[in-house]
Amino acid sequence: MVTTINGVTKSIIKSLDNNLDDSYTKAVLSELRSSINRDSNYASKTWQLLFNRLPKDYLNTNGYLTREEKAILSTLQLYAVHQQGSVATVNYDQDEFIDTVGHFDVQYANKMFFVEYKIIKADGESETLNRLFKKYEDVVDFMGKWNNKLPNKMPKPRKYPSNLGNxxxxxxxxxxxxxxxxxxxxxMLTASTYDELLNNLRHIIKIIKSGKTPIKINYPKLAQDLYSWLGSEQSRDRIKLQWSQSYYYVDLKEENSNEK
Incomplete structure (x- = not known):
């Protein structure tokens, strides 16, 4: 059984995406939308959807939702709102970011990889530099060559799923x-409570649904981020920063070319 927040959410959404035209799936999505702001008074299909796939460690028996249950349920409710009226899945399930590797921090937006890395100068001070790449292979090649100059080998780069801000x-x-x-x-970022955050997220999803450009969200990654949001203040601030970095990232090279 899958035992990560991301993995469990991915498994549940995949089961729904594979049968979007099925009457049972439509009923489940409808129940998920109806369960919003209803505390723990959910319908049977919602409970069945959750409990059939949640690991034992995620479950509670005291009548209250665990942090894991709350994050996954909230994500499924948001997904159901986004999915309403769409014949194609609104879930984006591809790797787009590369995780921080050694001295590197790599982010992906607007079809470009933004690489931030540090060098140690002769006086011992560090300097942060930036590079842009169009291809993932070029990023890996660049990091590999730079890695050879370092005394300690860095781990291999890991793909990391794109977030809400992206x-x-x-x-x-x-x-x-x-x-x-x-x-x-x-x-949304200044929400003082989890419920306030979700309320703002639903408004945002309704806004992007009404736009001309179809927008997908990586909901398994969102579930993981919501789980972190429900944790410490430090982890909540980290998620805010990650979303903001991705949201406001602009490909300056592309923007300049459009101005010519």
Whole structure:
């Protein structure tokens, strides 16, 4: 059995995506949307969907949702809102980021890889440099060559799923006036409670649903991020920063070429 937040959510959504036209799937999605803001008073199909796939460690018997249950259920509710009225899946299930490797921090947006890395100068001070690449293979090649110059070998680069900010970045790029959507995004980040965060997320999802450009969200990754949000203040701040970095990332080279 899958035992990660990301993996469990991916498994559940995949089972729904494979049968979007099925009457049972439609009923499940409808129940998920109806269960929003209803505390723990969910319908039977919602419980069945969760408990059939959740590992034993994620379950509780005291009548309250565990942190794992809450994060996965919240994600499925958001997915159900986003999926309503769509014949194709709204879940984006591909690896787009590369995880931090050694001295490198790599992010992907607007079809470009943004590499940030540090060098140690002769005086012992560090300097942060940046590079842009179009191909993942070029990033790996660059890191490999740089790695050979370091005394200690770095681990191999790992692919890392794109986050909410990356998806919203694509929607933002389709807008002429971005101010209203930026305000909505910033309001979401300043949410003081988990329920407030989810309420803002639902509003954002309804906004992108109404746009002309189809936007998908990596919901398994979102579940993992919501789980972190429910944790410590430090982990919550880290998720905010990651979403913001991805959301506001602009390919300056592409933007300059469009101005010519």
């Amino acid at each position: 998806s919203l970045n694509h929607y933002r790029g389709s807008l002429g006036d971005k101010k209203a959507f930026d305000n909505r995004f910033n309001t």
